[in-house]
Amino acid sequence: MTTTFEPNTITTTPKRTTTISRRLPAVGVVALLILALVAPYYFYPFLLMKLMCMALMAASFNLLFGYGGMLSFGHAAFIGSAAYIAGYAAKEMHLSPILAIILGMAAATVVGWLFGLVAIRRRGIQFAMITLALAQLVYFIFLQAPFTHGEDGLQDIPRGTVLGFLNLGNSLTMYYFILAFTVAGFLFVYRMVNSPFGQVVIAIRDNEARATSLGYNVHGYKLAVLMIAAAIAGLGGALKALLFQIATLNDATYLASTEVVIVAVVGGIGTMVGPIAGAAAVVGLDWFFAESEFPVMVINGLVFMACVLLFRQGIVGTIAAAFEKRRAQGTEESKDA
Amino acid sequence: MRNPPALDVENLHAWYGESHVLHGLSLTVGEGETVALIGRNGVGKSTLMRSIVGILPTRKGSIRVWGADAIATKPHRIAQLGLGYVPEERGIYASLTVYENLVLPLVLSDRGMSTDEIFELFPNLKERRASLGGQLSGGEQQMLAIARILYAGARLMLLDEPTEGLAPVIVQKIGEVIQILKKKGISILIAEQNLHFAGRIADRFYLINEGRVTAALDRDEFLASRERVEVSVGV
Amino acid sequence: MNDLFNALLPQFFLGLVNGSIYALLSVGLTVIFGLLRIVNFVHGAQFMVGAFLSYLLLVYFGIGFWWSLVIAPLVVGLASAAIERTMISRLYNIDHMYGLLFTLGLTLVLEGLFRYWFGSAGRAYVVPESLSGVVNLGFMYFPRYRLFVVVASVVLCLGTWLLIERTRAGSYLRAAHENPQLLRTFGINVSLLLTATYAFGAALAAVAGTLAAPIYQVGPFMGTHIMVVVFAIVVIGGMGSVKGTIAASFLLGIAETVTKIAFPQAASMAVFVIMAALLVLRPEGLFGRQESTR
Numbered sequence: 001m002t003t004t005f006e007p008n009t010i011t012t013t014p015k016r017t018t019t020i021s022r023r024l025p026a027v028g029v030v031a032l033l034i035l036a037l038v039a040p041y042y043f044y045p046f047l048l049m050k051l052m053c054m055a056l057m058a059a060s061f062n063l064l065f066g067y068g069g070m071l072s073f074g075h076a077a078f079i080g081s082a083a084y085i086a087g088y089a090a091k092e093m094h095l096s097p098i099l100a101i102i103l104g105m106a107a108a109t110v111v112g113w114l115f116g117l118v119a120i121r122r123r124g125i126q127f128a129m130i131t132l133a134l135a136q137l138v139y140f141i142f143l144q145a146p147f148t149h150g151e152d153g154l155q156d157i158p159r160g161t162v163l164g165f166l167n168l169g170n171s172l173t174m175y176y177f178i179l180a181f182t183v184a185g186f187l188f189v190y191r192m193v194n195s196p197f198g199q200v201v202i203a204i205r206d207n208e209a210r211a212t213s214l215g216y217n218v219h220g221y222k223l224a225v226l227m228i229a230a231a232i233a234g235l236g237g238a239l240k241a242l243l244f245q246i247a248t249l250n251d252a253t254y255l256a257s258t259e260v261v262i263v264a265v266v267g268g269i270g271t272m273v274g275p276i277a278g279a280a281a282v283v284g285l286d287w288f289f290a291e292s293e294f295p296v297m298v299i300n301g302l303v304f305m306a307c308v309l310l311f312r313q314g315i316v317g318t319i320a321a322a323f324e325k326r327r328a329q330g331t332e333e334s335k336d337a
Numbered sequence: 338m339r340n341p342p343a344l345d346v347e348n349l350h351a352w353y354g355e356s357h358v359l360h361g362l363s364l365t366v367g368e369g370e371t372v373a374l375i376g377r378n379g380v381g382k383s384t385l386m387r388s389i390v391g392i393l394p395t396r397k398g399s400i401r402v403w404g405a406d407a408i409a410t411k412p413h414r415i416a417q418l419g420l421g422y423v424p425e426e427r428g429i430y431a432s433l434t435v436y437e438n439l440v441l442p443l444v445l446s447d448r449g450m451s452t453d454e455i456f457e458l459f460p461n462l463k464e465r466r467a468s469l470g471g472q473l474s475g476g477e478q479q480m481l482a483i484a485r486i487l488y489a490g491a492r493l494m495l496l497d498e499p500t501e502g503l504a505p506v507i508v509q510k511i512g513e514v515i516q517i518l519k520k521k522g523i524s525i526l527i528a529e530q531n532l533h534f535a536g537r538i539a540d541r542f543y544l545i546n547e548g549r550v551t552a553a554l555d556r557d558e559f560l561a562s563r564e565r566v567e568v569s570v571g572v
Numbered sequence: 573m574n575d576l577f578n579a580l581l582p583q584f585f586l587g588l589v590n591g592s593i594y595a596l597l598s599v600g601l602t603v604i605f606g607l608l609r610i611v612n613f614v615h616g617a618q619f620m621v622g623a624f625l626s627y628l629l630l631v632y633f634g635i636g637f638w639w640s641l642v643i644a645p646l647v648v649g650l651a652s653a654a655i656e657r658t659m660i661s662r663l664y665n666i667d668h669m670y671g672l673l674f675t676l677g678l679t680l681v682l683e684g685l686f687r688y689w690f691g692s693a694g695r696a697y698v699v700p701e702s703l704s705g706v707v708n709l710g711f712m713y714f715p716r717y718r719l720f721v722v723v724a725s726v727v728l729c730l731g732t733w734l735l736i737e738r739t740r741a742g743s744y745l746r747a748a749h750e751n752p753q754l755l756r757t758f759g760i761n762v763s764l765l766l767t768a769t770y771a772f773g774a775a776l777a778a779v780a781g782t783l784a785a786p787i788y789q790v791g792p793f794m795g796t797h798i799m800v801v802v803f804a805i806v807v808i809g810g811m812g813s814v815k816g817t818i819a820a821s822f823l824l825g826i827a828e829t830v831t832k833i834a835f836p837q838a839a840s841m842a843v844f845v846i847m848a849a850l851l852v853l854r855p856e857g858l859f860g861r862q863e864s865t866r
Contacts, residue, residue, distance in 0.1 A: 137844035301680030416759035442758035
């Protein structure tokens with residue numbers, strides 16, 4: 001067996017997934033951090049920043065689906081609300097970027113809570129369909145609401161300054177600003193998944209009936225995860241609004257939700273670094289095909305189809321499985337010897 | 338040249354996922370023979386039947402139905418070999434009427450009985466032909482399950498615990514039906530825990546334990562060693 | 573009072589027309605879900621391809637509406653059968669959510685390709701001559717074509733329902749829904765049944781697309797919003813109940829357009845609001861049984 005994540009089935013694999021990420025050599029994490037610190041000197045900071053925003057959104061999806069067993073097709077609602085609210089706070093209320101981000105995340109959390117009220121009792125495919133429909137509802141609200149400026153969107157959102165002297169208009173400053181939030185976001189998800197709370201969430205994913213009979217407030221836990229995931233997606237959306245200095249309806253369409261799904265699944269569901277790998281893959285493809293005539297949408301779709309058919313564990317899952325296999329073979333050989 | 342046996346299983350291994358259930362089981366059912374599988378719950382009787390009809394995909398060894406390789410045959414083509422299967426849970430479709438259930442199988446030869454003949458054999462199915470399968474009693478479901486493979490024209494039948502949980506009167510009736518099938522020359526493999534019932538209808542007996550055949554008995558041996566059999570299968 | 577009636581009636585009939593398109597889509601989606609246990613996300617794109625094929629047949633080959641009504645579903649059905657055989661069928665033994673994800677990818681490919689080839693702008697499809705003009709219903713005038721759409725949809729939906737409930741092929745479908753493995757032992761090629769069902773559902777979407785072409789604009793994204801609406805309808809209809817889905821489609825189509833009278837801006841939200849309200853107030857679904865996601 002592999003470390004594929006299959007919700008609602010009783011398998012022993014999910015535990016292995018978490019142990020893999022736990023055992024993932026600290027060296028690798030440190031290397032990744034150093035890479036992130038020096039990367040903007042060697043690569044377009046803008047693309048890297050976009051990558052981080054995407055990774056945060058996908059981390060949220062991954063938390064919800066990979067660990068919580070809830071397949072969300074409505075991430076656009078969280079991202080869109082955070083982008084609009086953060087943008088509005090920064091532009092119209094002249095708030096500092098950090099406050100704007102916090103307000104954006106709060107808005108996304110509220111949307112997540114409302115989604116939960118409607119959908120939390122539904123599982124699997126129904127949950128996906130309902131979140132998709134609710135996100136479409138949110139889209140229409142944004143389309144009608146005056147403060148979003150309809151088709152034009154909120155333009156010229158100021159990036160502002162942090163702590164009075166860090167001007168986010170500078171692309172390197174902005175880069176480290178986003179990096180700090182991304183690292184914090186991932187640390188938070190990591191801590192949460194490996195906390196007792198996270199273990200209960202995973203137990204609910206694996207067997208909801210059993211968790212209920214053990215006396216856990218299953219719907220309460222699921223709602224909490226949904227709200228946390230919404231907040232993290234909101235963080236990605238708010239950062240993106242500041243980065244691009246615009247918040248538009250595009251962030252709220254079903255295609256925005258779809259992009260998050262693709263990034264997370266391609267990267268590897270149920271793995272900690274999957275969202276980063278997925279974001280890198282999608283941003284990379286985007287960049288690679290930017291010059292060509294061929295639509296990126298088609299490329300993304302094809303990659304995603306191939307991924308679902310052939311590499312369901314995603315980039316990180318496939319690599320981890322290969323390592324695991326080699327390690328297992330190694331121990332087997334040493335046993336024989 | 339002699340005809341191949343109706344069923345010839347050799348050194349069959351079968352798995353449910355990771356768990357290995359059949360460990361090199363071998364048996365045969367000759368043409369027109371009725372053969373009973375005797376054994377406790379969980380020794381692999383149902384697994385054997387599911388392996389033969391192809392519901393259980395992980396199999397190794399050889400299964401020949403009238404000489405044809407059943408493992409290499411796609412599940413929906415196995416019926417065409419003349420094989421009919423009545424699962425332990427009867428497999429009556431609750432959302433189909435009795436009549437729809439009856440005529441569900443593809444009729445692949447002229448051996449199949451007509452619905453008129455079948456209703457003659459099972460008059461109460463005729464009465465209930467418009468009822469939904471889910472509304473039938475256990476006995477009626479069992480009759481319908483047997484009738485269904487008669488309609489298909491099966492000449493080798495696998496009956497998994499046909500008397501389980503049924504009232505004595507119904508068990509009696511099923512016994513009569515099986516006698517009729519025997520007279521028609523149909524080969525039957527029957528899994529049975531009711532030793533008295535098995536002793537009345539079967540020509541040969543296999544004792545099964547832990548996925549293997551532990552003894553093969555003919556009728557006289559079976560009747561002579563009833564006590565030993567009872568002890569060994571713990572019934 | 574009379575004024576209100578005069579305002580309501582046209583909206584009511586407009587809602588019937590939209591409901592007709594919803595019904596054709598949601599029935600196909602429900603039949604596919606019932607048997608394959610897959611939510612066919614690409615249904616909206618199949619609808620779009622159906623409309624586009626009809627448009628292209630007319631513009632490039634001069635083939636009219638009636639032939640398109642046959643050719644477009646046939647092409648979409650056959651192509652979908654090929655996709656089911658080669659790809660979707662590999663996903664049956666794993667979690668059903670992967671079917672949803674796969675068809676999502678397929679949607680992106682189809683919509684992306686059509687945008688690449690034909691641009692995003694909507695194109696008009698002329699109402700066929702034999703169905704142009706208006707009909708006097710006695711109390712109001714109604715475009716003949718739209719009336720045809722309603723009738724065609726009702727006939728097709730009823731036909732599908734009868735096919736499932738009253739025919740031999742339908743008994744195979746119901747049996748396969750209950751216990752596909754056992755059905756194989758009766759000599760029935762269940763894989764082929766699944767392929768045929770998928771092709772049938774997709775073909776219905778293409779029929780809906782062809783019917784919709786003269787009403788809505790033909791464009792690569794014409795199926796995206798309608799798809800989400802139909803998802804909501806299927807949830808309201810009880811996931812897997814053909815009857816409930818048909819009823820919900822027409823009711824919601826009407827609810828949507830009637831909302832337009834009172835709150836013009838809220839019309840496109842009506843279906844989602846109703847879905848959300850129902851989920852909160854009647855968790856067991858509008859039409860009773862709630863299908864568990866196996």
